Amino acid sequence: MWRCGPPATEQLRGVLDxxxxxxxxxxxxxxxxxxxxxxxxxxxSPAILVDGQDPFTEPGRVAGLTCRVxxxxxxxx
Numbered sequence: 001m002w003r004c005g006p007p008a009t010e011q012l013r014g015v016l017d018x019x020x021x022x023x024x025x026x027x028x029x030x031x032x033x034x035x036x037x038x039x040x041x042x043x044x045s046p047a048i049l050v051d052g053q054d055p056f057t058e059p060g061r062v063a064g065l066t067c068r069v070x071x072x073x074x075x076x077x
Contacts, residue, residue: 008046037063044068 009028016024031037031045043061045068047054056070069076 008048012048031065034065037065 009026012026016022016026031040031042036042041063042065043054043057043063044066047068048056056068
């Protein structure tokens with residue numbers, strides 16, 4: 001498996017801790033199949049929802065079981 005940096009769960013926990021939100025909990029959910037991804041509007045992994053909304057989704061992106069690439073200071077990851 002190709003990875004560029006820590007998994008999203010480790011990154012999210014680190015950011016929450018840096019913000020002093022040590023007691024903030026989050027839930028990890030795995031999409032079972034394409035039908036579930038379409039039903040929930042899932043547009044790629046990792047997806048981090050804030051108050052039920054995906055702040056990083058691209059308008060018009062089709063729902064599906066895909067991997068996302070994010071632009072970071074060190075390049076694409």
